[in-house]
Amino acid sequence: MALLELREVCKTYHLGEMDLQVLKGVTLSVAKGELVALMGASGSGKSTLMNILGCLDHPSSGEYWLDGQEISGASANERARLRNRLIGFVFQSFNLLARTSALDNVSMPLTYGYEYVHEEEMKARATAMLDKVGLADRMDHQPSQLSGGQQQRVAIARSLINRPRLLLADEPTGNLDSRTSQEILQMLRALNEEEGLTIILVTHDPQVARHAKRVIHIRDGLIEGDGEAKREEKST
Amino acid sequence: MRAYRTFKTAMRALRRNVMRAALTTLGIVIGVAAVIAMMEIGNGSSKAIQHTIATMGAYNLMVFPGNSLLAGISTGTGGSMRLTPGDAEAILADCPSVAAAAPVVFARAQAVYNNLNWQPGTLYGTTPAFLDVRDWSDMALGDAFSESDVRNASKVCVIGKTIVEKLFLDEPPIGKELRLMNVNFKVIGVLKAKGANMMGSDQDDIILAPWTTIKYRLSATGNSTASSAAATTTSVLPSQVYPPAPASLYSVPTSTQQADTPQPVRFANVNQIVVAARSGGEIQSAIEEITALLRERHHIRADMPEDFTIRDMTEMARTMSSTTELMTTLLLIVAAISLVVGGVGIMNIMLVSVTERTREIGLRMAVGAQSNDILHQFLTEAIVLCLIGGAVGIAVGRTTSILVRLIKHWPTAVSLGAIIVAVAVSALVGVLFGFYPAWKASRLDPIDALRYE
Numbered sequence: 001m002a003l004l005e006l007r008e009v010c011k012t013y014h015l016g017e018m019d020l021q022v023l024k025g026v027t028l029s030v031a032k033g034e035l036v037a038l039m040g041a042s043g044s045g046k047s048t049l050m051n052i053l054g055c056l057d058h059p060s061s062g063e064y065w066l067d068g069q070e071i072s073g074a075s076a077n078e079r080a081r082l083r084n085r086l087i088g089f090v091f092q093s094f095n096l097l098a099r100t101s102a103l104d105n106v107s108m109p110l111t112y113g114y115e116y117v118h119e120e121e122m123k124a125r126a127t128a129m130l131d132k133v134g135l136a137d138r139m140d141h142q143p144s145q146l147s148g149g150q151q152q153r154v155a156i157a158r159s160l161i162n163r164p165r166l167l168l169a170d171e172p173t174g175n176l177d178s179r180t181s182q183e184i185l186q187m188l189r190a191l192n193e194e195e196g197l198t199i200i201l202v203t204h205d206p207q208v209a210r211h212a213k214r215v216i217h218i219r220d221g222l223i224e225g226d227g228e229a230k231r232e233e234k235s236t
Numbered sequence: 237m238r239a240y241r242t243f244k245t246a247m248r249a250l251r252r253n254v255m256r257a258a259l260t261t262l263g264i265v266i267g268v269a270a271v272i273a274m275m276e277i278g279n280g281s282s283k284a285i286q287h288t289i290a291t292m293g294a295y296n297l298m299v300f301p302g303n304s305l306l307a308g309i310s311t312g313t314g315g316s317m318r319l320t321p322g323d324a325e326a327i328l329a330d331c332p333s334v335a336a337a338a339p340v341v342f343a344r345a346q347a348v349y350n351n352l353n354w355q356p357g358t359l360y361g362t363t364p365a366f367l368d369v370r371d372w373s374d375m376a377l378g379d380a381f382s383e384s385d386v387r388n389a390s391k392v393c394v395i396g397k398t399i400v401e402k403l404f405l406d407e408p409p410i411g412k413e414l415r416l417m418n419v420n421f422k423v424i425g426v427l428k429a430k431g432a433n434m435m436g437s438d439q440d441d442i443i444l445a446p447w448t449t450i451k452y453r454l455s456a457t458g459n460s461t462a463s464s465a466a467a468t469t470t471s472v473l474p475s476q477v478y479p480p481a482p483a484s485l486y487s488v489p490t491s492t493q494q495a496d497t498p499q500p501v502r503f504a505n506v507n508q509i510v511v512a513a514r515s516g517g518e519i520q521s522a523i524e525e526i527t528a529l530l531r532e533r534h535h536i537r538a539d540m541p542e543d544f545t546i547r548d549m550t551e552m553a554r555t556m557s558s559t560t561e562l563m564t565t566l567l568l569i570v571a572a573i574s575l576v577v578g579g580v581g582i583m584n585i586m587l588v589s590v591t592e593r594t595r596e597i598g599l600r601m602a603v604g605a606q607s608n609d610i611l612h613q614f615l616t617e618a619i620v621l622c623l624i625g626g627a628v629g630i631a632v633g634r635t636t637s638i639l640v641r642l643i644k645h646w647p648t649a650v651s652l653g654a655i656i657v658a659v660a661v662s663a664l665v666g667v668l669f670g671f672y673p674a675w676k677a678s679r680l681d682p683i684d685a686l687r688y689e
Contacts, residue, residue, distance in 0.1 A: 080601065080604050111244070111245055112600070112606070158603070
């Protein structure tokens with residue numbers, strides 16, 4: 001069964017009197033355990049699609065099934081709960097809380113969770129996550145004391161703390177040099193392969209996309225190509 | 237539990253930027269400190285002003301004997317002699333609104349010392365409580381006479397500044413003896429100068445002595461009332477050399493008339509009882525209590541008019557209450573202005589803070605914060621800031637008022653009300669002025685907020 005499924009999803013923005021149709025009927029299905037790259041030039045509707053996939057926005061029409069629920073009509077609060085429970089986010093600019101220790105950054109999503117997580121358990125879980133991303137010795141460091149790659153690893157730990165079904169990575173390597181980028185991508189791949197975590201990697205860089213098993217190209221609000229990552233790209 | 241978590245999150249957010257938090261609270265700190273300092277200094281000044289007015293006798297009540305009708309002729313107020321020193325004691329003991337009460341016996345006599353003489357404007361026989369009633373207990377020199385002087389009818393007196401000037405010139409008066417109608421009175425104290433009263437008569441032109449002494453040793457000279465000749469039981473000293481006995485205005489009743497209208501014979505009568513109410517607000521209740529008490533003591537039937545009259549200082553009391561009101565209003569306005577200024581300061585910085593933290597808000601929303609969570613977090617931050625500001629403000633305000641008291645020697649009074657109001661208002665300011673920025677933050681769209689540069 002597919003973890004998420006989009007059926008004829010459209011998104012229209014109303015800009016004054018003009019209607020701007022950004023997504024023109026996207027149908028897409030991602031199974032559990034997939035590592036998918038979502039590619040497209042800027043203005044292609046890639047970000048809008050990602051926002052809808054990440055429950056940050058709702059489609060104007062069409063259906064969105066996530067983890068067996070139809071959620072295209074969910075209210076803002078319901079979507080907040082879904083994001084908290086099911087989705088982890090990794091951003092291009094890390095988005096860590098300044099002047100806050102890595103540990104507190106990682107445990108922050110737990111404070112908005114459904115069930116009350118005890119202070120000690122919060123700390124234990126955050127420690128485990130930081131350990132997993134290899135930052136066990138940097139728990140008390142603040143973002144300004146960490147390198148870009150380390151910051152992104154903290155962000156990944158944060159996105160995993162609620163044990164999400166889906167990890168949405170929006171240009172996770174956009175602010176990193178190529179060597180650190182490789183490390184981050186290796187880490188995401190490892191998460192996908194070893195723990196079966198479903199990951200959607202939003203990027204415009206073919207170098208990044210070739211880490212994925214499946215690449216979806218989007219252009220002018222429509223899916224243009226959907227298939228296996230190309231062998232020759234992988235070899236370059 | 238959720239509230240506790242919100243509180244923790246808010247506290248963590250505040251700790252992340254201590255400097256900004258401190259600057260934000262500064263407005264409230266200054267506001268609350270201003271309120272507390274103003275209230276305390278103002279309260280002190282207000283109390284000082286009230287005390288000043290009180291020393292002028294604003295709280296005083298005077299109980300006079302009432303009218304008596306003799307052979308169809310009204311004698312006017314003070315005509316009958318029905319007040320006793322016992323009444324004064326009973327008033328003090330039984331009327332809760334009364335702070336002090338003293339009986340007064342009027343007399344008129346020439347005072348002589350060596351080759352100088354003077355007719356004192358006021359010669360009162362009374363008890364030491366008189367000085368409490370008139371707020372005159374601080375003596376310039378010496379001491380007041382005591383209760384035992386009253387019991388013993390001691391020949392001692394306390395004199396005002398004018399008397400000192402007229403009789404003693406440059407001599408120290410304490411221990412000297414002056415003569416009143418051939419009776420020697422030892423001067424044991426000099427009253428502090430009080431100056432003229434509101435009507436312009438000199439309040440320092442006064443001699444005070446135990447009422448027993450005046451009553452029994454100075455004869456009944458002062459009791460120039462219609463019934464005095466018949467009713468007084470006091471002995472008349474033979475040597476009435478000095479001022480002649482007052483001419484009787486009314487015909488002396490014949491023995492038949494006296495038999496027809498028996499005057500109650502009392503051990504001692506006084507001309508007046510002076511009473512001090514506990515405060516301006518209790519003057520009215522004091523009047524009611526005294527009326528009820530004296531009616532009972534004088535066995536007056538419910539349908540009969542009183543045989544006494546109570547007068548209060550309406551004009552002065554009014555001045556006093558309007559002064560107090562003025563001070564209170566002034567302080568309230570100043571307090572309100574400073575708190576509003578502080579509140580606007582908080583709102584400004586909270587608004588800036590919301591803009592500055594847009595990305596943080598976007599992130600929190602992305603990881604699952606609902607708009608209410610954001611609203612509560614920012615509101616909690618504002619309220620915590622205001623309460624901390626309030627607490628620091630109280631400390632600063634108290635310190636200021638203590639400093640003012642120590643350095644400038646101004647009177648200050650702790651105002652618990654001001655503290656409670658300041659804390660309540662600072663919390664309220666936090667909610668009111670923190671709400672708009674918090675609401676604005678909670679309305680942010682997570683997508684826009686995340687992309688905000």
